[in-house]
Amino acid sequence: MQNAHAMKLTAPPALQRGAMRITLLGGVGEIGRNMSVFEYEGKLLVVDCGVLFPEETQPGIDVILPDFTSIRHRLADIVAVVLTHGHEDHIGGVPYLLRERADIPIIGSELTLAFITSKLKEHRIHPTTVRVEAGGTHQAGPFGLEFAAVNHSIPDGLAVVIRTGAGLVLNTGDFKMDQFPLDDRITDLRAFGRFGEEGVDLFMVDSTNAEVPGFTTSERDLTPAIDTVFATAPKRVIVSSFASHVHRIQQVLDASHRHGRKVAFVGRSMVRNMGIAHDLGYLQIPRGLVVDFKKLGSMADDKVTIICTGSQGEPMAALSRIANGEHQIRLNVGDTVLLASSLIPGNENAIYGIINKLTDLGANVVHKGNAKVHVSGHASAGELVYCYNILKPRNVLPIHGEAKHLHANAALAVRTGVDPDRVIIARDGSTIDLINGAAKLSGQVVADLVFVDGDTVGHATEDTLADRRRLSESGIVTVIAILEPGTNALAEPLEYITRGFVTADLALTGATDAVERALSKASTQGVDEVGKLEAVIAGAVSSYITRTHRREPVVIAIVIDA
Template sequence: MKREGPSRPLPTLPAGGLRIVPLGGLGEIGRNMTVFEHDGSLLVVDCGVLFPEEHQPGVDVILPDFTWIRDRLDAVAAIVLTHGHEDHIGGVPYLLRERPDIPLVGSRLTLGLIAAKLQEHRIRPVTIEVAEGGRRSFGPFDCEFVAVNHSIPDGLAVAIRTAAGLVLHTGDFKMDQFPLDKRITDLRSFARLGEEGVDLFLVDSTNADVPGFTTAERELGPAIETVFRTAPRRVIVSSFASHVHRIQQVLDAAQAHGRKVAFVGRSMVRNMRIAADLGYLTIPEGLIVDIKALERMPAQRVALVCTGSQGEPLAALSKMAAGEHMIRVGAGDTVLLASSLIPGNENAVYRVINGLTGLGATVVHKGNAKVHVSGHASAGELVYCYNIVQPSHVLPVHGEARHLRANADLAISTGVTPDRVLVAQDGAVIDLVDGRATITGAVPAANVFVDGQTVGAITESSLDERRALGQEGMITVVALVDVDTRQLAEPLDFLTRGFGHNPGDLDAMTPAVEKALAELTGTTARDPDRQEQAIAGAVSTWIRRTYGHAPVVIPVVIEA
């Protein structure tokens, strides 16, 4: 449940104190955004999106709620981006619409990815490139950047120093000891910061309920190689468009087995071009060809890399599964889903798998082969970090409620005092004052829905109506009402869409409508709006009792 408004008035932040407000990422996998307030200035760490689930029809993405900072955007010193995944940078264009000159701070690849995204929104950002080991101040916030290993290159943790104390935010991370780019999580810096004294530790919780250590990326090599070696016809690989490491493994396997590769999907083409241009992706000469060139090549010498690993309806793989893409999947093709299942996407992904299987393809996925590992630290790695950092306070972030609770339990098991482990939700206000962090209030943190070019106009009520339309259908009731008698001048007329009934059945609701009109009294009896409300209520009640359904009812009153 998202917090729609403050539960109690916020106390004034004491002089010298630090206020931490997570506006997203606590209670969901996505929408990651945390705001820090100190000495009249604000620092934003990440600004991501959450992807909609099936019960949110028509929604493109879900944003954090900017209400709390909207009137103070001039006070935002910078937006620090920990890495280039959509759940951490996808909301940036929408925030910059409200103040385009907020500096964006991030690593080289992260800034490259966000700059391309902002170009589509016709925003020219102010960017500040940083790297691990760097240290830079933004207003009163002294930020040090620490290398962390994740499923995308160039991830950074950020240590934030203020007069109130030292905060360490891990961003998304894991402790792969054999990463493909040889860039490991800098535990020496974590330990050094721990010696300095970390007052508040914000820790990635996504895999906190997974025992042990996360599998190394390099262990996927044999499974990917097997697919490329044994596939009798085309290999179609679907992955996150930002997973540069996984794509590198795919390209290496294609090169080794004499297959040419084409990228499919706008975001995949864009991101791989950026990664190659910046030196994060090594592409052997002549390996990549235009998709049209593949049509003239033997199927056993072809590989495609596309988007749609989460079953997104408009992505390339979903269209292939539905037979709506220029690439026609058939018998002998092998489809490799080289990604994990994001919670909430299970039905969409299995629908794609079933569609591809029905077309005759062999589908290789996490459920039947080792073709994906997580980008997040498991319980053993988190405990390791707690023992190294030994923080005074812990705020689990980036996870659903079960992940946050599991992470909190890990922190307590390593010796962090239970009342200093803060299990919070989006919108919680945490104040760090005189070395003590406490939850002091809450601010609005509702889901903000993006539907096409519309931001925030769709509400939960709108989604209720969409769900009702999709599940129950719609009935339009046209009533010709006599102005003087307030009675029906003609029989009701019904227009239905998606509601099953036999011809003539709906005429039986006429007495209920007549009764509702007759019960109107005084001036309201002649008010067409009140008449429509009465008709809608009567029709809805009659249909629910008669059919057991609740379609959307649209009453139309015409005065006769």
């Protein structure tokens, strides 16, 4: 098995004539920021460009982008961006790519294009779009594209086949094989069989549920449990879900209608996406069911459903603000909160914290852990094996998953008969070259985490986050030093100002001795620049506090001439 983690990969060599290169800029080693770049005959094709949502260890970060460094000098060579479906981890990075070149054509299905077009309007970008359908084809530069329907937790998902002289690549996007989907649109296994007959040189396949045995539960099987929630809830039902989870929202609307409840959408993204889905016919809303949120105040609690965002514990989303008492929606004892999404890895602590807060406020919280109210949108092991046996791919590249998911998917491929030497465990930044029907790891490019922090992109770094973590854990100590010019001697005792750093009285007096020693040494070395002296003082105080208090606050020194 080719494992990028076990190989010392460097920058890839020039691409051989007639070969195709795949560069993975996200989505292998994490759940999110999915992005693959295909190179053939001097042109580039991008498949998906998503975001990763931050963890608790990344305070202040809004989203995390793929790293465009390796393609930034070749933006003019990009012939198109293909979007497999409309989830944020596949489309959320598009506005940031189009900031760098706004006229890149965007190829996708009707709903996916509607979602990304609406998002791009917020960035004042008016994209060039190419609408495609399942079963359709499109030529993008030297890349021949064909699309097949796949079932997922959002309508209009597509797998994409990429044909070049180097071979045929099938990228599933996110998919599962629900045989009874809510929209009756199943994964097109007949198309998969046809691709297999033609010969799949490289199979890029969703790995998220590769560890889960059997087959993923059908969406329709959730209807009784969701209905029970609405039948037994004594007061309001507050449903939290992804703003793009059209299928689940449809089930909630249907249950509300059956039990005589009016529905209000809360949150900009939820209102926007559900409006788009309804306008395009992907969401069926009975007349009069959805009302303006302001009208709910005059209705009996047992006649109200509120649908909002925040199922992953995002600090600024509606559910988190409700739990913290910072939202116009005030939770009442007896309300029911339905979490209608699965947990994205890394968000567990945040969402469990929200569940506890909601419970303390008197709500009955219903979630995947205590009721059958959500199923995954990804293929389990049985479905993946089914695909391998249909396609008989020559080479396999597991995508969309953490390391454990990628390895589990790779093991399934080998068990179905794929040559282990033709199964690739990649990582972000890996390049894979497809030459004469064989796929090989060829190198590694820069694929760092790119942080979006408010209006800034890429300015926050790991060092920035380390400082923020230190501030949150140990606080800050500011040291004001008045020095004698020319000697670096203390003219007055050091003044310590602390915020968030807890210490006993006089506990920092010992730091003064450390500072005096450090200043004396700096003086003998001829150090007299203010900036360098501040660094010397900060270093001495920091070392003292770490040694004596076992804490690492951020230490800032300010030097003033006497």
